[in-house]
Amino acid sequence: MRISPYNHGPGALLMDYQKLIRTRRSIRGYRPDPIPEDVLGRVLDAARIAPTAANRQPFQLLVVTEAATRARLKEVYDREWFWAAPAVIVGCAEEAKAWQRADGFNAAEVDLSIVMDHLILAATDEGLGTCWICHFDEARLKQILGIPGNVRVIALTPLGYPAAEPRPFQRKPLEELVRREHW
Numbered sequence: 001m002r003i004s005p006y007n008h009g010p011g012a013l014l015m016d017y018q019k020l021i022r023t024r025r026s027i028r029g030y031r032p033d034p035i036p037e038d039v040l041g042r043v044l045d046a047a048r049i050a051p052t053a054a055n056r057q058p059f060q061l062l063v064v065t066e067a068a069t070r071a072r073l074k075e076v077y078d079r080e081w082f083w084a085a086p087a088v089i090v091g092c093a094e095e096a097k098a099w100q101r102a103d104g105f106n107a108a109e110v111d112l113s114i115v116m117d118h119l120i121l122a123a124t125d126e127g128l129g130t131c132w133i134c135h136f137d138e139a140r141l142k143q144i145l146g147i148p149g150n151v152r153v154i155a156l157t158p159l160g161y162p163a164a165e166p167r168p169f170q171r172k173p174l175e176e177l178v179r180r181e182h183w
């Protein structure tokens, strides 16, 4: 038996990590082709194994593929490239189930962000496009999908094979973002 902290089961190593993180970009245009179930399964399983504070795993991922439901998501974020993508992943978290620090800090949002990042990078590895979306109407989305009041929707992403180039790449230089030893 192989004993390794990195032996989490099946899933081919398709892309080197440095290549993967530089390949992932926000995609705002998708082909209508459905995502094969085995590919979707690997992407969701990458999200499942993400770390969460105190290993609480206080999240739920909703996968929306039905065309009629996706069309209603227009009311939530009115961009055709979002709701017309073959799948939309809805990242939810339950604060009541998340780890909480004594000073009140609740890790639900951090947990869900890590989960979504795992999912998005695994999708990239499979040749799928994604785009983080936080600019959405949470109340309307919860109504449409029947999400309970105590559950927070933190982020969404469309999922599908890319049909558009990403916007030009722009980042601050490292010197503007990193300090050494003290502020």
Ligand SMILES: Cc1cc2nc3c(=O)[nH]c(=O)nc-3n(C[C@H](O)[C@H](O)[C@H](O)COP(=O)(O)O)c2cc1C
Residues within 6 Å of the ligand: 024, 025, 026, 027, 131, 132, 133, 134, 135, 136, 166, 167
């Ligand atoms: C937390 C978060 C929320 C975002 N929300 C939106 C959004 O609502 N709509 C959108 O078009 N892009 C959204 N983006 C995508 C960012 O604009 C994008 O990641 C950034 O411009 C860098 O470009 P890149 O992802 O192509 O590298 C979001 C990104 C993050 C991380």
